[in-house]
Amino acid sequence: MSILDMASLVLIAVGCLFFIAGSVGMLRLPDVFTRLHATTKADNVGLGLLVLGLLLRSGSMFVASKLVLIWLLVLVAGATTCHLIAQSAVRRGERPWSKR
């Protein structure tokens, strides 16, 4: 196994860890806003690391640019959707969680 393969495997593994952290945050945190925060951030970083790991293994420039394009699209879409969901939750009268 070459050093490049090793590096890409490590990057992909760390990306998967971020995905798991996002899922755990979504299940454990107390209200919609904290859950949105955990999921959106962790997943976007996880996907970024995963794409970086796959970039090291991609043979052609075409595939590499497509991977980066997918990541950018998910990044923009994720941020926009997170904002919209939070705004609609506020409009429907949901209160942010606070320690009583």
Added chain:
Amino acid sequence: MTQTLLLFVVVLLASMVAGLIRVKRGPTSSDRMLAAQLMGTTGVAILLLLSEAISRPALLDVALVFALLAAVTGIAFVQRYHAMETGEQE
């Protein structure tokens, strides 16, 4: 190498299944939408890994369409609630 990538795919699938728990339990519809959003992102990641593991470049296009559709579902969700609210006020 291929086996390791497939192992990562299984790990990501498990994290997606955890999202289903939130869909079942989620107190508000925002929580359910959030879980669907998570599944969209994880689904894209799974498709990218699979396309590398079994060397099918076409799966990259599928991932691209997934990313696009995930964005559209979120916006459709918010729009629907907005329409319901303004409908009630009239």
